[in-house]
Structure formats: structure tokens, C-alpha cells
Amino acid sequence: MTFPTKRATVARRAVPFLDISRENSPLTASIQAAIEGVCESGAFVLGPECRQLEDTVARISGVPHGIGCASGSDALLLSLMALDIGPGDEVIVPSFTFFATASAVSRLGAKPVFVDIDPRTYNIDPQEFAAAITPATKAVIPVHLFGQPADMNHIMTIAEEHQVYVIEDAAQAIGAVHLDRPVGSWGHIGCISFYPTKNLGGFGDSGMMVTADDELAERLRLLRVHGMKPRYVHREVGINSRLDSIQAAVLNVKLQSLNDWTNARRENAERYMRMFSTARMSSQLTLPSVSPESHHVWNQFTIRVHDGMRDALREYLNDQKVGTEIYYPIPLHLQACFADLGYREGSLPHTEQAAREVLNLPIFPMLTEDEQETVVHHSVQFFASEVGRLTDYRPAA
Numbered sequence: 001m002t003f004p005t006k007r008a009t010v011a012r013r014a015v016p017f018l019d020i021s022r023e024n025s026p027l028t029a030s031i032q033a034a035i036e037g038v039c040e041s042g043a044f045v046l047g048p049e050c051r052q053l054e055d056t057v058a059r060i061s062g063v064p065h066g067i068g069c070a071s072g073s074d075a076l077l078l079s080l081m082a083l084d085i086g087p088g089d090e091v092i093v094p095s096f097t098f099f100a101t102a103s104a105v106s107r108l109g110a111k112p113v114f115v116d117i118d119p120r121t122y123n124i125d126p127q128e129f130a131a132a133i134t135p136a137t138k139a140v141i142p143v144h145l146f147g148q149p150a151d152m153n154h155i156m157t158i159a160e161e162h163q164v165y166v167i168e169d170a171a172q173a174i175g176a177v178h179l180d181r182p183v184g185s186w187g188h189i190g191c192i193s194f195y196p197t198k199n200l201g202g203f204g205d206s207g208m209m210v211t212a213d214d215e216l217a218e219r220l221r222l223l224r225v226h227g228m229k230p231r232y233v234h235r236e237v238g239i240n241s242r243l244d245s246i247q248a249a250v251l252n253v254k255l256q257s258l259n260d261w262t263n264a265r266r267e268n269a270e271r272y273m274r275m276f277s278t279a280r281m282s283s284q285l286t287l288p289s290v291s292p293e294s295h296h297v298w299n300q301f302t303i304r305v306h307d308g309m310r311d312a313l314r315e316y317l318n319d320q321k322v323g324t325e326i327y328y329p330i331p332l333h334l335q336a337c338f339a340d341l342g343y344r345e346g347s348l349p350h351t352e353q354a355a356r357e358v359l360n361l362p363i364f365p366m367l368t369e370d371e372q373e374t375v376v377h378h379s380v381q382f383f384a385s386e387v388g389r390l391t392d393y394r395p396a397a
């Protein structure tokens with residue numbers, strides 16, 4: 001009687017999609033001290049910590065002005081307000097992005113005009129931007145999606161030719177560089193988010209606008225405090241979107257590690273590239289494409305899964321306790337709230353295909369090589385053993 005031979009099995013642990021505590025816990029003492037400092041000062045809103053953060057983020061972005069606010073979403077809204085965008089105006093935006101890029105436009109009564117992406121970088125296609133310009137076009141909002149700068153060189157040329165304002169959505173891309181200019185310094189205003197999942201994340205919501213334009217900076221500072229200057233005198237109707245000193249204090253501490261974390265993200269990305277290439281997965285997956293003009297900061301590592309297998313792979317990885325996400329499953333031009341704009345399935349083919357195929361893998365700075373090996377191992381296993389069994393698999397309608 002023979003027994004099946006016992007094969008050595010490596011115990012594989014769960015891999016979280018994102019573990020923020022790994023970057024925060026080494027800094028706990030400094031962060032707590034910084035928070036206590038704010039509590040003792042009593043200056044909870046727009047205190048000195050905020051100015052310090054504004055100056056540092058402006059410097060990183062290569063511009064003189066940083067204007068803190070309550071979120072990245074508000075940064076977009078305030079930027080559009082400062083450029084007097086409203087009813088009758090069109091603002092060109094990608095559809096393959098987070099909701100806030102377009103909702104800020106709608107909130108002000110202007111019309112978001114959705115355009116398609118370059119399928120390699122997932123960023124707005126400059127040609128599509130050019131083709132969408134009309135006499136009503138007031139601005140464009142290129143998004144530096146997943147941490148890779150949009151093609152700002154071409155976008156600025158087109159925008160200048162047609163006198164269109166440029167607001168950069170750099171929510172996912174602090175520290176990224178296109179050619180030799182940081183994101184946020186190309187357009188009229190750059191918008192940054194410090195939401196906890198971003199490359200520089202606070203202990204809650206906050207955001208910032210950066211600009212080289214003195215007058216715009218002044219206007220943004222006014223608009224974030226109800227258009228009030230001096231106290232109780234209102235020259236125009238702004239909103240309440242101030243930066244909390246506690247968030248700024250936390251971010252000032254975390255900023256000291258941002259370079260190291262960005263480098264760690266870049267190393268993780270390169271390691272995935274090597275691991276997936278060695279595993280010869282190119283017929284099943286497309287790896288991210290990095291423009292030679294870009295310094296990519298890898299807020300996300302985004303693969304494409306071919307042949308309608310994305311959801312099945314995600315389910316398999318989930319069963320193996322590997323966390324993944326889908327950014328973004330429903331393009332904005334197909335969202336119910338924008339139905340009256342008249343887009344249909346098929347309007348933006350590259351965007352729609354990306355929404356069906358993309359899968360975001362763990363890429364956070366403290367992700368270990370072993371964990372990455374686990375992610376790749378299970379992905380390979382899925383295609384080696386599960387595909388046959390799943391040939392009848394159909395994505396849920």
C-alpha cells in the first residue's frame with residue numbers, strides 16, 4: 001500500500017490590501033507629542049502647524065503657495081470657485097477617476113465633460129481633451145491617477161492655446177514629477193488629499209491647494225473661510241473648509257518619512273514587475289506601464305486581468321486572504337447621478353474596458369518581499385489550477 005508523498009508546504013499568511021498602522025506605529029510617540037502640543041495651544045483651526053505644513057507641501061510641489069483645507073474634494077471645489085466656474089461653463093474631466101473630480105464641477109452648476117483615457121497610463125488622453133474643447137470650456141482637471149503624472153506637457157500646450165484653466169487633481173500623487181516639474185506646479189492650481197489611504201495620510205480628512213499665482217492664492221485663502229476678511233466682513237460667499245491643526249501636526253511628523261515611503265513604494269512596484277515577469281504571466285495580465293517622462297509615486301499598483309477573469313481572480317485571492325481593490329469599477333460617465341448628461345455604455349471605450357479589467361494589488365510602503373511573493377504565488381496558482389475549472393465563469397451581471 002502506498003501513501004501519497006507529503007509535499008513541503010509553505011505556510012502563507014494573510015496579506016492586507018493596506019496596513020496604515022505599519023507606517024504610523026513607529027511614529028506614535030512623535031505624533032502624540034505633536035497632538036498634545038496642539039491641545040495645549042488651543043489653536044485648533046489654522047494654527048501654526050498648518051502654516052508649516054502649507055510651506056512644506058508648497059516646496060515639494062515647486063510653488064510658493066500652499067493653502068490648506070478640509071479635504072481633497074474641497075480643494076477641487078475651492079479651486080473651481082476661485083476660477084469663477086459656474087452655470088454655463090464646461091469642465092473637461094476624465095471619467096476613470098474618483099467621484100470628487102467631477103462632483104466638484106456639478107456642485108457649482110457647471111457641466112462635467114467626460115473624456116477617455118490613455119489605456120496604458122489610465123490618465124486623460126491629451127488628444128481626447130483637445131477634441132472635447134468647445135467655446136464653453138473653462139477648465140480641465142487632469143488626474144494623476146494611481147500616482148503617475150498625466151501628460152502635463154501636452155495638456156498645458158493645448159490648454160494655453162485654447163485659454164483653458166488647468167486644475168491638477170494630485171490627490172494620489174504628492175511628490176510625483178513629470179519631466180522635471182513636480183505635479184501641482186504645471187497647472188494654475190494643484191489639489192492634494194491627505195485622506196488616510198493617500199501617500200501622505202492624516203488621522204482623518206484634510207487637503208491642500210498649491211499654486212504659483214499670488215492672486216489665486218489670496219482668493220483661495222479667502223474662500224476657505226466663508227469669504228471673510230476682516231472678521232465678519234464678507235466680500236464674497238465662500239465655504240467653511242479650514243485645515244485642522246491636529247491634522248497638520250500629524251502630517252508634519254509623517255512628512256519626514258514621505259521620501260522613504262515613496263522609495264519603498266517604488267521598490268515594491270519594481271519587485272512586482274520582476275516577480276510577475278519571471279512567472280511569465282503576460283498573456284493573463286498586463287502590468288502597469290510607466291511613462292519614461294514620469295517619476296511615479298505608486299499610490300496604487302494596478303494590473304489588468306484579461307479574458308473576463310478579473311472578478312474570479314479577485315475572489316480567489318480573497319479566499320487566500322490576499323486583499324485587493326478595484327479602482328474604479330463604475331466609470332463616472334455611467335453613474336446614475338450623471339445620467340442626464342447623455343453618456344451611454346460605449347461612449348468611452350478605454351475607460352469602460354479599464355473598469356472591467358483593473359485590479360489593485362497591495363503596494364503600501366511596509367509591504368514585505370514575502371508578502372509580495374505570496375500575492376504573486378496565489379495569482380500564478382489561480383491561472384495554473386483554477387482557470388480550467390472556471391472556463392464557464394461569467395462575471396456577474
Ligand SMILES: *Cc1c(COP(=O)(O)O)cnc(C)c1O
Pocket residue numbers: 071072073074097098100101143169171172192193194195205206207
Ligand atoms: C482621494 C481623491 C480625491 C478626494 O480627496 P478627499 O481628501 O478624499 O476628499 C479626489 N480625487 C482623487 C483622484 C482622489 O483619489
